[in-house]
Amino acid sequence: MNTKNQYSKLLFSLPRRLYINIINCFPRKDRFIKVLFLATLLICLSFGQVVSAQNANSLVERGVKEYNTGNYRDAVKHWQSALTKYQNQSQNNPDATAVVNENLGRAYQKLGENQAAITSLSAAIRDYEAVKNIPQVGRMRTELAQVYSNLGQPKKAIALLCGKAAGIELECIPESAVQIASKYNDKPGIVAAFGVLGEVYRLIGNYDRAIAYLQAAEKVVPNDFLVLNSLGNAYTNRAQLLELQATSAAKIGLDDKGIEFNRKSAADFNRATEYFKNSIKLAREGKQSLAEMRGLLNLIKLASHTDKTKIDDTTFKNAVENALKLLENLPDSDTKVYGAIDLAYLQRYSQGNSPFTDCPTQLVLRQQTLSLLQKSVLTSNNLKDNRLQSYANGALGHFWECRQDNQKALTYTQNAIVAADSNLNAKDSLYLWEWQAGRILDKQQRNKSAIESYQRAFETLENIRLDILTAKRDVQFDFRDVVRPLYRTLAKSRLELLQAGAIPDKQRNKELSKVVKTIDALKLAELQNYFGNDCVLSGLNPKQVDELLQDKQNSRAFENTVFLSSIILDGKTGILLQSADSATKFKWIEDSQQQGTDKIVSSDKLEKKIAEFREGLVKGRAAINYDTITAAQLYDWIIRPFAEDINAEKVKTLVFIQDGFLRSVPMAALYDSQQQKYLVETYAIATTPSLRLTVTKPNRSKQKALILGLTEKSTIDGKIFPALDSIENEIDAVRKQFPNHTDLIDENFIPENFQQKIAQTTYPIVHIASHAQFGIIPEDTFIVTGKNKKLTISQLENSLQNLNQSDSVELLALTACQTALGDERATLGLAGVALQVGVKSAIASLWNIQDISTSKLVEEFYKNYREGGMSIAAALQKAQIKMINAKKLPASEGIDIKYDNPAYWAPMIIIGNWL
CATH class of the missing domain: 3.40.50.1460 (Rossmann fold)
Structure with a gap:
């Protein structure tokens, strides 16, 4: 019997099966856009079954049956009733309640109710500790760590799995899940703990450590397809980071370093490819169709984001054909739903862009797209899973949006919103479909309804944004592709309605306040995305900008001070002016020398002028006298329109909250050609990413x-x-x-x-x-x-x-x-x-x-x-x-x-x- 068969025999002889949620290699942003593999895999090769207590009563057994048919809500009801009965017994039975709590924890994870899962799994740990079942304590700690990882709390996950004392040599503290499994020679427990630990480190961007833990799991059980698949994920992510580092090195003049990064990146892409291929082969040999499908989709995704020098067209084509054949025979499952969606929107050389934020133009399976999406909807309806129904309907709605059939598009998109909003189980898709509905409503000229959808999308995304942005170095999440376009679309829509006079005067300040909130949230999000953590939130004032301006405690901070916030939108750039003693004002940047629609200065033209301004300053030391022409033109565009609002007799300080390319230049050097003064000669100048971060004494x-x-x-x-x-x-x-x-x-x-x-x-x-x-x-x-x-x-x-x-x-x-x-x-x-x-x-x-x-x-x-x-x-x-x-x-x-x-x-x- 080969090693693989021995491993399978060992796993299936265990009284309880351990689950681990292994996320696929797809870009971090895709987990929030289409979540192809947000399915629970069984690290122990057991699919579709949960543990049941020995001699359990009929309620427990009925719960198991409901769980196995995908009726997780009904399973929870039966197990909760069973738990109550156990707890009401005159003699405490922690062994029985441990199993029920374990099952509940797993069912709550399926329902996306992570807090409830934490409560149940924590109770299971206490029960197993009470009956001295220490190996199972270790396993439950691994499952609990997985939930914390899902919630974006990696430190808690690592503490459970390995402890805070985790060192360079991958040593873990005695009570950790890793050490418990090692002490009792629980091979499935060791592999699961190392697997989750590797995934946690992967998702916080520490790819070297992720690979080290996954390789440690591979040593315990060589040639396990799930571990190989996870290693493929980690190497893919590290390769992508190395590509980004190569680009960064080139921009700052480190050519040799850039070449080395590219070489290492190519090597990691090759390793990832081999791991996926081996995972697919082993899963196929073991007749594990779901795992084979996941491996194929991982390989396809990797190939679609790279060029021929990394993965050739033949490998890519064969993987797609095999995935299509396998999809037909897959049992109804989340893998089948997400797999169909991903294949439907598959592009070669897609550069990782989301298919749901624009309309893909080079689909590999263009003729099959509609059929695949319709089948995903049918499968999701059969499974009665809100999350799956949300993504399936939303993906089909986007298909019709791209075909400009707005009515069909809106119908399916609204179905997706209803499914996502059910018990708020799919917030990570809810914002996406609200955004999509806004775009469709815009095309139908229903502007106010569109803004309402954009606003709901914005508010939902604000609730989950931190989880998306705080993976320290996770280069997959493309901030420009997800957060920034939505925030700017919402701001632009509100501003255009105001400009068109569609908002009554008495509501203008309220609408401008909402624009300010949107822009401020965007700037905070950009900071978090750049630094990759939530440290910038440590000094964040809970009050919004307009509230801060009206707060009497900040009277000194805002005395004689005006705030100018810029926002760069498609085709034009706007400036918002705020102060503590006057209403917010807004103006598009215009060229007064032009007439009609030509007055609006395009964002491209402004960017070129800003680059010219900066270049003139940097190289200006060689000139005897500085040429103020460009500085004066920018003054006329940005400052002069607000001349009456920044009367020098009242205003002493200008604080700029800049957007995009405007951050790269000093506003102090703008030149007032009428007064023949630089801006700083009239006002003290400062810059801040957000007022909410800077009001301190x-x-x-x-x-x-x-x-x-x-x-x-x-x-x-x-x-x-x-x-x-x-x-x-x-x-x-x-x-x-x-x-x-x-x-x-x-x-x-x-x-x-x-x-x-x-x-x-x-x-x-x-x-x-x-x-x-x-x-x-x-x-x-x-x-x-x-x-x-x-x-x-x-x-x-x-x-x-x-x-x-x-x-x-x-x-x-x-x-x-x-x-x-x-x-x-x-x-x-x-x-x-x-x-x-x-x-x-x-x-x-x-x-x-x-x-x-x-x-x-x-x-x-x-x-x-x-x-x-x-x-x-x-x-x-x-x-x-x-x-x-x-x-x-x-x-x-x-x-x-x-x-x-x-x-x-x-x-x-x-x-x-x-x-």
């Missing part, structure tokens, strides 16, 4: 500074960072302003020393004078330190977030920064870094200036900052104005006359709290 009572600097040339990941000769002047300037300081310079400035100093002493001010790189992914975001080392954003975050609130950093300064030019994600990283590491305010440079001008600007800023009555934004404004007036100042001031050029003073910006 500064504490300037402590004036102790930690000064970190690097003057020497460094090499990081093969990239040379040149020496910063002017840094010594900057460091001396900071030392002069803060006599009570500690400094770490050159070889003393290394991550270990920084972490030690910040842990030992409170430093309200941390000034870092070194190269700081912000890439399009967080892995490429770091500060260059001495000895050719780097302080990563994660290390900086961990060091500063471990501080007590009273010891938190008030101001973090980053000079000599470098962002990936032309990529808004890099500038998003710069804008969010202060929030990510938990400091209240940051002053940072949008690009690197290797010049003594930085030291002069920094010196002036800190001199102003130390004057208690001046805000941070005003302190920087005063320093920048001094630079602008360089030609008018006496030589004794020591400011070179060329520093009036905005290339020298404009890139320094205030981020976060501007007070």
